[in-house]
Amino acid sequence: MARHASTMVPTRSSFTLQQAPRRSVLYLALGLALCELAATAPALAQSAGTTAASAAAADAQAAPASAPATTSGATTGTATGTGKVATVTVQGERQVNRIDRQVYDVKQDVSSTNGSAADILGNVPSVSVDPTGAVSLRGNSNVQILVDGKPSAMLQGDSRGSMLQAMPAEDIDSVEVINNPGAEFGNEGGGGPILNLVMKRNRRAGGMGVVNANYGSEGRYNSAVNGSYNEGRWGIQGGVFVRHDGRNSTGEYDRERIDPATGASQRTTQTSASAGLNDMHGLRGAVTYNLSDVDTVEANLGLMRRGNDSVAQEHDQTFGSTGVTTADYQRTTRTSGDNRSNMGGLRWDHKGEKLGELFKMDLRVSTNDSDVDNRFDNAYVVRPVFADADASQRLQANHTRIVDYTGDYELPLENGSIVKLGYKIADNDSEFDNRYYNFSGAVPVADARLTNDFQVDERNTALYGSYQWKLSERWGALVGLRAEHTHLDMDQVTTGTSITNSYLNWIPSAYATYKLDDKTNLRFSYARRLRRAGAGQLNPFVTYVDELNESSGNPFLKPVKTDSFEVGYETKAGILDANLRGYYRDDHDTIRTRQTVVDATTILTTFENGGSNRAGGLEFTLSGKLTPKLSINTSGNLNYTEQQQLDLNGAEVTRHAPSLSVRGNLNYALTPQDQLQVKVNAQGKTLSGNGYRQPFATLDLSYRRNITQQLSLVVNVNDVFNSQKAETIIDTLTLKERNIRRFDGQIAFVGLSYRFGGAQANRSRRDGQDGEGWRNGPPPGGPGGPGGPGGFGGGPGGGGPGM
Incomplete structure (x- = not known):
């Protein structure tokens, strides 16, 4: 986000470059002295994301080509060191892109008042969100989702999709890709690539708030209240929400397994249906206090709860090679439980003597606990040889706790360059406790093949540095290097096995921009990333899958290394903004499966490092106003993916496929009070696991009516033609499988949104901006603090360094 140019030019001062190392060493030493305290701190919750002071300087040195929207006479209320509120009027422009990211403003999305974070992400170019909440970017499912630039336990692991579907869209200001x-x-x-959710924040003096209430099809509903009050040195913000929602589904499954030795086949079919709407609720709050003109502290807290209740019915049949039915039964699965997320933190910002000089320390703790109770009842018509018990139970208790402590120091030099230094210590402690019982009458009997407890304690320690400078009037550059050490302590509690693993990685990155003219920019970027193995890939416990298969993890897996390259062209195509990007991604030491024959009837599947994957493609976006009433936002992505895998005999197998996705948003102002939005999303064939996913397309409609200046009516209809489905196909020499799952995509919501307070709203709020008009970079907090509360999962707005 950019400020007016006048706020981004360094001024001369008595501070010299020779003083900088001494000051930076002092700041970093102060932070590092608290590292061990941070790593063992109690659950203080996740704090505010960093307010990116460097964003303005980055924009100044690498002017983006996307046409900014002019903001005329924006007025912000800010707190001075005396505790009085000063009003600063500025002229400026809101920039869309920065040297290392694209920024998408989602506040104007008509559906944001009654949608979820998953809905918002699904509208971002090249981002795909399936009905379960699984996210991919440019066909890559290895996507890191941050909240205000920081990780959150609730967006880790298997619960991420459901949490995205629970998080209110109303809390999100923008999405950074x-x-x-x-x-x-x-x-x-x-x-992998990062999607950063930048949460809304407010800096206005006085109080304001918004109340949303929505009712949907089949008894769905949601409501949220958000508000803030700012006076003098203090800023307070908070909100609560409730949501009753979910996605019922039906499924069709057909699998044929072929014996490679004899050619004999076995066919299995399954039809299923699952239903269950769950209750979700949460709250958040943040308090900011300006200690002085240069020091600001903040504390924040967030809580979220979500149910895990559902009932599923399925009919399974298995046929032998001669067509004889070898299994036929009905299974009923009743699921109950809940998911609990807590987060909070503390933050201190200190502004130095030099314009733009800033030191930040940030401590946050987040936890996520998920308890699931699955009860299975089988009614057999034809009982298979290796039949499950008539009644069984699976208990899953997963716990994740992340302690994240960072320090960042930023120093603008006299020549206009910017130096950044930082450190991070993060502990991620997880436990995955799975217990399986078969019932003999009313007595539960533990199934040792499926019962195990696995614990992983992961500590990551990192130091980084970056240097940004302006090579000429047209060229700008940014280079960085990160050293990251990972140490893993793994305990397979059930078997009494303890294993450690550690490794050090050097992670470089580089960016450059070239300004062809006032309307056109070229962008170049390179970065190396790491993808660490998940708990399921690390757990060495040998788990029973069925009578023919077992699986086991590998605790000695190393991270996958990914080298990513990108070239972008940004310009003005008539009255529209146009972006074209070419990209290439190369994965080394990929984690792939290896199958080995244990005995005459059993195959063991495990994991190993080896081989590589490659992907590349072209991405375009086109947006702007076609007429005073009609605006468009379209994007497309042509992707080519190549994967190396191992077959049953251990031979290398290469899979490759192109994929095309297109989406478009049309916004039409029917009258000054009425707005209609049409969204189209089409996804082509994509590789998925050992197979591929078939194409699909959806159409959504949204309508907003401004009844008064404070009250609005919003109507949404998702998947108008009920065309959304997930169909995957596997076709190999030993396995042919087709799996179709349809969800409740066709859902309607109608709601009201009421805004109150904030008399200076039209003049005092500059959406998405930090500290316009401040002499010394971003404000130390002012009313609303250094970014305000960060919503559920993370801390204040700003989306700064994510360390």
Whole structure:
């Protein structure tokens, strides 16, 4: 986000470059002295994301080509060191892109008042979100999702999709897409490209709030209240929400397994249906206090709860090679449980003597606990040889706790360059406790083949540095290097096995921009990323899958290394903004499966490092106003993916496929009070696991009516033609499989949104901006603090370094 140019030019001062190392060493030493305290701190929750002071300087040195929207006479209320509120009027422009990322403003999305974070992400170019909440970017499912630049336990692991579907869209200000993350970003959550959710924040003096209430089809509903009050040195913000929602589904499954030795086949079919709407609720709050003109502290807290209740019915049949039915039964699965997320943190910002000089320390803790109770009842018509018990139960208790402590120092030099230094210590402690019982009458009997407890304690320690400078009037550059050490302590509690693993990685990154003219920019970027193995890939316990298969993890897996390259062309195509990007991604030491024959009837599947995957493609976006009433936002992505895998005999197998996705948003102002939005999303064939996913397309409609200046009516209809489905196909020499799953995509919501307070709203709020008009970079907090509360999962707005 950019400020007016006048706020981004360094001024001369008595501070010299020779003083900088001494000051930076002092700041970093102060932070590092608290490292062990941070790593063992109690659950203080996740704090505010960093307010990116460097964003303005980055924009100044590498002017983006996307046409900015002019903001005339924006007025912000800010707190001075005396506790009085000063009003600063500025002239400026809101920039869309920065040297290392694309920024998408989602506040104007008509559906944001009654949608979820998953809905918002699904509208971002080249981002795909399936009905379960699984996210991919440019066909890559290894996506890191941050909240205000920081990781959150609730967006890790299997619960991420459901949490995205629970998080209110109303809390989100913008989405930052970082395809090649730089040195300041860590590798948690998969280490892939980053989607950063920048949460809304407010800096206005006085109080304001908004109330949303929505009712949907089949008894769905959601409501949220958000507000803030700012006076003098203090800023307070918070909100609560409730949501009753979910996605019922039906499924069709057909699998044929072929014996490679004899050619004999076995066919299995399954039809299923699952239903269950769950209750979700949460709250958040943040308090900011300006200690002085140069020091600001903040504390924040967030809580979220979600149910895991559902009922599923399935009919399974298995046929032998002669067509004889060998299994036929009905299974009923009743699921109950809940998911609990807590987060909070503390933050201190200190502004130095030099314009733009800033030191930040940030401590946050987040936890996620998920308890699931699955009860299975089988009614056999034809009982198979290796039949499950008539009644069984699976209990899953997963716990994740992340302690994240970072320090960042930023120093603008006299020549206009910017130096950044930072450190990070993060502990990620997880436990995965799975217990399986078969019932003999009313007595539960533990099934040792499926019962195990696995614990992983992961510590990541990192140092990074970056240097940004302006080579000429047309060229700008940013280079960075990150050193990251990972140590793993793994305990397979059930078998009494303890294993350690550690490794050090050097992670470079580089960016450059070239300004062809006032309307056109070229962008170049490179970054290396790491993708660490998940708990399921590390757990050495040998798990029973069925009578023919077992699986086991590998605790000595190393991270996958990914080198990403990108070239972008940004210009003005008539009255529209146009972007074209070419990209290439190369994965080394990929984690792939290896199958080995244990005995005459059993195959063991495990994991190993080896081989590589490659992907590349072209991405375009086209947006702007076609007429005073009609605006468009379209994007497309042509992707080519190549994967190396091992077959049953251990031979290398290469899979490859192109994929095309297109999406478009049309916004039409029917009247000054009425707005209609049409969204089209089409996804081509994509590789998925050992197979591929078939194409699909959807159409969504949204309508907003401004009844008064404070009250609005919003109507959404998702998947108008009920065409959304997930169909995957596997076709190999030993396995032919087709799996179709249809979800409740066709859902309607109608709601009201009421805004109150904030008399200076039209003049005092500059959406998405930090500290316009401040002499010394971003404000130390002012009303609303250094970014305000970060919503559920993370801390204040700003989306700064993610370490």
